Amino acid sequence: xxxxxxxxxxxxxxxxxxxxxxxxxxxxxxxxxxxxxxxxxxxxxxxxxxxxxxxxxxxxxxxxxxxxxxxxxxxxxxxxxxxxxxxxxxxxxxxxxxxxxxxxxxxxxxxxxxxxxxxxxxxxxxxxxxxxxxxxxxxxxxxxxxxxxxxxxxxxxxxxxxxxxxxxxxxxxxxxxxxxxxxxxxxxxxxxxxxxxxxxxxxxxxxxxxxxxxxxxxxxxx
Numbered sequence: 001x002x003x004x005x006x007x008x009x010x011x012x013x014x015x016x017x018x019x020x021x022x023x024x025x026x027x028x029x030x031x032x033x034x035x036x037x038x039x040x041x042x043x044x045x046x047x048x049x050x051x052x053x054x055x056x057x058x059x060x061x062x063x064x065x066x067x068x069x070x071x072x073x074x075x076x077x078x079x080x081x082x083x084x085x086x087x088x089x090x091x092x093x094x095x096x097x098x099x100x101x102x103x104x105x106x107x108x109x110x111x112x113x114x115x116x117x118x119x120x121x122x123x124x125x126x127x128x129x130x131x132x133x134x135x136x137x138x139x140x141x142x143x144x145x146x147x148x149x150x151x152x153x154x155x156x157x158x159x160x161x162x163x164x165x166x167x168x169x170x171x172x173x174x175x176x177x178x179x180x181x182x183x184x185x186x187x188x189x190x191x192x193x194x195x196x197x198x199x200x201x202x203x204x205x206x207x208x209x210x211x212x213x214x215x216x217x218x219x220x221x222x
Contacts, residue, residue: 008049015042038200052138
C-alpha cells in the first residue's frame with residue numbers, strides 16, 4: 001500500500017479475510033490456485049507494511065533488504081506466472097486453453113527474467129513522500145519488452161476465459177494499472193497494489209459464480 005504502515009497492514013488483514021472467504025468457495029483443488037490470489041495479495045501488503053516500519057531506521061537494514069526482495073518477488077516474479085496459470089487450470093475449452101498457454105509462456109519468460117535481475121542487479125526501496133519507491137538498476141534496453149510480457153501475462157488472460165464473470169478481473173486490473181501509470185508513474189509497483197482489494201473482490205465474485213455453477217451441475221446430476 002502506498003500511504004503508510006497502518007494502511008498496508010490494514011489492507012493485508014482485509015485481503016486475508018477476503019482470501020479465506022474466497023478459498024472457502026472452492027469445490028476442487030484446481031480452483032485453489034485462483035482462489036488464493038486475494039490471500040497472497042494480503043501477504044504482499046503485510047511485507048510492504050514491514051518495509052514502512054523499517055525503512056526509516058538504519059538499524060533494521062537487513063530486514064529492509066529482506067522485505068524489499070519479498071515484496072518484489074510477489075510483484076514482479078510471482079504474479080506474471082501465477083495469474084495466467086491459475087486461469088489456465090480453470091479453463092475447460094481446448095481452444096481457449098491454447099490461448100491461455102501463450103500467456104503462461106509470457107509470464108514464465110518475464111518471471112524468470114525478473115528473477116535473474118533481482119539476483120544480479122541492485123534494488124533498493126525508499127520512502128519518498130507518502131509512497132515507497134523501488135529503485136531497480138535493471139537493463140533499460142529490455143524494460144519495454146518485460147513490461148509488455150508482464151502486461152500480457154497479468155491483464156490479458158481474464159478476457160480470454162470461458163468463465164462468465166472473469167472479465168471483471170481483467171477490467172479491474174487494466175483500469176487500476178492505467179490510473180496508476182497516469183497519476184503515479186514513479187510508484188507503480190507500490191500504488192498499483194492499492195487496488196488489490198478491488199481486484200480481490202472481483203475474484204471473490206468470480207468464485208461465487210463458479211461455486212453456483214458447480215452446485216447447479218450437482219443438482220442436475222441428481
